[in-house]
Amino acid sequence: MSTSVSAAPPPAPPDPSPPAESRPPAAPRSGRARAWATRAPLLPALIFLIAVTQLPFVATLFISLFDWNSLNPDARSFAGLSNYGSVFTDADLRDSVFTTMLLTATVVIASVVLGLLLALLLDRKFMGRGFVRTLLITPFLLVPVSAALLWKHVLYNPEYGLLNGGWAWFTGLFGVEDPSQPDWISDMPLLAVEASLVWQWTPFMMLILLAGLQSRPLDMMEAARLDGANAWQMFAFLTLPHLRRYLELGVLLGSIYIVQNFDAVFTITAGGLGTANLPYTIYQTFYQAHEYGLASAAGVVVVIGTIVIATFALRVVSSLFSEEARRA
Amino acid sequence: MSTLSAPKTAGAPGKASTPAQHQDKYGPAARRAKRRSTALGLLAWVIGIVFCFPALWMLLTSLHSESDAATNPPSLTAPLTFDNFSAFFGAEGGASPWPPLINSVTASVFSTLFVLVLALPAAYALSIKPVRKWTDVMFFFLSTKMLPVVAGLLPVYLFAKNVGMLDNIWLLVILYTSMNLPIAVWMMQSFLADVPVSIIEAAQVDGARVPTVLMRVVAPVAAPGIAATALICFIFSWNELLFARVLTGVTAQTAPVFLTGFVTSQGLFLAQLCAASVVVSLPVLAAGFAAQDKLVQGLSLGAVK
Numbered sequence: 001m002s003t004s005v006s007a008a009p010p011p012a013p014p015d016p017s018p019p020a021e022s023r024p025p026a027a028p029r030s031g032r033a034r035a036w037a038t039r040a041p042l043l044p045a046l047i048f049l050i051a052v053t054q055l056p057f058v059a060t061l062f063i064s065l066f067d068w069n070s071l072n073p074d075a076r077s078f079a080g081l082s083n084y085g086s087v088f089t090d091a092d093l094r095d096s097v098f099t100t101m102l103l104t105a106t107v108v109i110a111s112v113v114l115g116l117l118l119a120l121l122l123d124r125k126f127m128g129r130g131f132v133r134t135l136l137i138t139p140f141l142l143v144p145v146s147a148a149l150l151w152k153h154v155l156y157n158p159e160y161g162l163l164n165g166g167w168a169w170f171t172g173l174f175g176v177e178d179p180s181q182p183d184w185i186s187d188m189p190l191l192a193v194e195a196s197l198v199w200q201w202t203p204f205m206m207l208i209l210l211a212g213l214q215s216r217p218l219d220m221m222e223a224a225r226l227d228g229a230n231a232w233q234m235f236a237f238l239t240l241p242h243l244r245r246y247l248e249l250g251v252l253l254g255s256i257y258i259v260q261n262f263d264a265v266f267t268i269t270a271g272g273l274g275t276a277n278l279p280y281t282i283y284q285t286f287y288q289a290h291e292y293g294l295a296s297a298a299g300v301v302v303v304i305g306t307i308v309i310a311t312f313a314l315r316v317v318s319s320l321f322s323e324e325a326r327r328a
Numbered sequence: 329m330s331t332l333s334a335p336k337t338a339g340a341p342g343k344a345s346t347p348a349q350h351q352d353k354y355g356p357a358a359r360r361a362k363r364r365s366t367a368l369g370l371l372a373w374v375i376g377i378v379f380c381f382p383a384l385w386m387l388l389t390s391l392h393s394e395s396d397a398a399t400n401p402p403s404l405t406a407p408l409t410f411d412n413f414s415a416f417f418g419a420e421g422g423a424s425p426w427p428p429l430i431n432s433v434t435a436s437v438f439s440t441l442f443v444l445v446l447a448l449p450a451a452y453a454l455s456i457k458p459v460r461k462w463t464d465v466m467f468f469f470l471s472t473k474m475l476p477v478v479a480g481l482l483p484v485y486l487f488a489k490n491v492g493m494l495d496n497i498w499l500l501v502i503l504y505t506s507m508n509l510p511i512a513v514w515m516m517q518s519f520l521a522d523v524p525v526s527i528i529e530a531a532q533v534d535g536a537r538v539p540t541v542l543m544r545v546v547a548p549v550a551a552p553g554i555a556a557t558a559l560i561c562f563i564f565s566w567n568e569l570l571f572a573r574v575l576t577g578v579t580a581q582t583a584p585v586f587l588t589g590f591v592t593s594q595g596l597f598l599a600q601l602c603a604a605s606v607v608v609s610l611p612v613l614a615a616g617f618a619a620q621d622k623l624v625q626g627l628s629l630g631a632v633k
Binding site (some may be wrong): 012021037038039040041042044045046048049052053054055057058059061065083094118121122124126127128129131132133134135136137138139140141142143144146149151152153154155157159160164165166169199207208210256258260262263264266270276279282283286287295296299300302306307309310313314318 | 364365368369372373375376377379380382383385386388389397398399428446447449450452453463465467469470471472474475476477478479480481482484485486487502503505506509510513538561563566567568569570573574575583584587588591598601602605606608609612613616617618623624627
């Protein structure tokens with residue numbers, strides 16, 4: 001999902017493509033014509049993307065400097081940086097910053113760990129492996145809103161949700177008449193949102209890590225085995241270091257997507273009970289409270305936060321990418 | 329549900345201390361390894377089923393009557409019925425699901441087509457005849473993908489309101505195109521890089537210009553990759569909620585927005601909700617299973633092959 005711009009230019013990646021530059025320069029005039037001919041196919045995409053994603057962000061930056069409530073349009077006035085002050089002092093917004101960090105960290109860590117275990121399991125050959133992989137991917141392929149509704153109504157519902165229903169059935173086997181039936185969403189709202197997101201994102205992590213596992217150099221594994229390394233040693237000293245890049249990639253991409261999560265928070269708790277994250281809060285500030293200036297300032301703060309993550313992400317991707325280019 | 333032993337599988341962690349294939353094939357160590365392998369395969373099956381269970385349960389609930397769906401403890405054996413699906417499409421008392429579904433199809437299909445039209449030449453320029461500083465261009469594309477949608481939402485909303493494009497599905501088409509374009513460029517760049525340069529040069533020697541080369545030479549060779557890219561763009565557009573929620577209302581409402589409204593407007597009908605969720609998820613499930621192998625590459629922006 002994109003609407004905005006990286007304000008910072010991407011960290012200059014080590015250019016893995018010297019051929020383009022090291023070609024002997026052609027005669028100036030035809031060279032320039034040829035350069036334009038090679039660039040031309042790029043332009044439509046580039047221009048479109050700049051127009052649709054960069055301009056709105058510039059507008060957001062601009063609006064963030066105004067005190068502007070759309071319910072009271074005449075009172076619009078230049079406010080300088082005071083909206084930014086409000087972002088950091090407003091208790092709700094501050095809480096949502098904290099919630100966003102907690103939600104993102106929990107979901108990413110849990111889904112990476114689970115994804116790693118599942119990837120290791122699926123890396124083995126066994127009958128029906130393809131089918132099991134398909135089963136495991138399914139949560140990720142449900143439309144996020146469907147998945148959120150599924151968790152909210154079908155699993156968490158205190159009256160007839162599957163969690164309580166399954167528990168009642170289980171305790172019923174032992175003759176317990178009246179088992180405890182918690183109201184999951186109001187008892188543990190943030191955990192409820194997190195669980196549904198972990199369920200959805202574990203397959204993503206599994207897929208990336210499985211790709212990593214399958215790209216391990218087999219000869220090196222074989223050599224280590226012949227040298228008498230046991231399975232744990234091979235995992236700790238060969239597999240894990242090899243997977244490092246893939247783990248980083250999973251963590252960073254996961255963070256970028258989950259920081260932006262709107263669907264689960266909106267659907268499961270509607271931001272209530274301390275689960276409002278920044279995207280939801282911004283949505284509310286602008287869509288329900290009509291505080292345009294404040295919402296924009298909060299948006300800019302999210303962007304700055306994401307740039308920090310994205311800078312690392314780009315570095316990781318670029319290292320994978322340059323490795324790819326070297327191999328080619 | 330049986331499993332096969334896999335003594336050759338490299339290095340899955342466990343406690344095996346001896347590599348099976350260097351032992352006597354029928355020795356005790358080999359048998360132990362085989363048993364463990366069978367057990368791990370079985371474990372994978374169990375976890376797979378448990379993991380998928382909520383989704384399977386949703387499917388099952390959608391096939392139960394409303395009263396059977398809302399029992400505690402849950403009932404596995406209640407009679408199956410397609411009533412919920414016919415009620416959903418027949419829209420008893422509620423809004424018809426067809427306009428939102430058609431809107432979602434419009435937004436997803438057209439934005440995917442536009443993405444392909446814009447991304448294919450760009451990817452071609454970046455992979456086959458690298459322009460100078462091509463990695464910088466690639467990273468620019470990627471950087472637009474990494475920043476939160478929510479920060480650009482308000483200006484887009486104000487713009488749409490002023491030019492009268494609120495609640496217009498073509499606004500979503502444009503936004504979804506920009507949302508998916510960077511991923512598509514990245515994915516296709518990696519697919520087009522696999523097209524042999526020699527056949528492109530041969531076509532150029534024969535006097536073909538860029539559009540001809542793209543359509544006649546590059547596209548057919550890279551077809552599987554292009555198809556996977558298209559499916560992933562389709563999935564992202566179909567799933568999108570935030571833009572659709574803010575920028576559409578009645579006429580341009582998409583299926584995910586319809587789903588969120590479905591619950592509040594009709595009270596809670598569990599079985600019907602499940603039927604609706606199944607219907608809305610089906611296109612994505614189909615596309616996702618079809619693109620399974622390329623899914624990772626797409627989602628990790630082409631960085632993982």
